[in-house]
Amino acid sequence: MNETMICAVGNVATQPVFRELASGASARFRLAVTARYLDREKNTWTDGHTSFFTVWANRQLAAHVAASVNVGDPVIVQGRLKVRSETREGQPSWTSADVDAVAIGHDLARGTSAFKRATRPEPATGQPPRTDAGPEPEWETPRREEPQQPAVAAAVT
Secondary structure, eight states: OOOOEEEEEEEEOSOOEEEEETTEEEEEEEEEEEEEEEETTTTEEEEEEEEEEEEEEEHHHHHHHHHHOOTTOEEEEEEEEEEEEEEETTEEEEEEEEEEEEEEEEOTTSOOOOOOOOOOOOOOOSSOOOOOOOSOOOOSOOOOOOOOOOOOOOOOO
């Protein structure tokens, strides 16, 4: 499928709205992306046009957005761009640019963040959850033994 994938860097403009739907969790927020350029006459950085996107997150990403993202946070959003337009009485009434997010994260170029890995819930099997995690995996690469060279007798003439 030909889809337009984008990566947008900007600030969260509205508080994320989280909904638990029959099809799964969903969250949305508005993202403000402002172009900046160097004004060579004034020798200063100047803000250009601001574009607004509605960012949609689904399932587990939606829950993580609701718990992690707030208004004003600098974020990076990657996802599928969908542009929708509506016309009334033959005249265009509005156009909306939505991003169906695949990944969302804080922009670490503009601040710090502390990552906390989400835990996966145990499947509901009617049995108590396992408490033993099993043996610790062997992370070290085993040493490779060098092959023994046979001793060569030197002949003296």
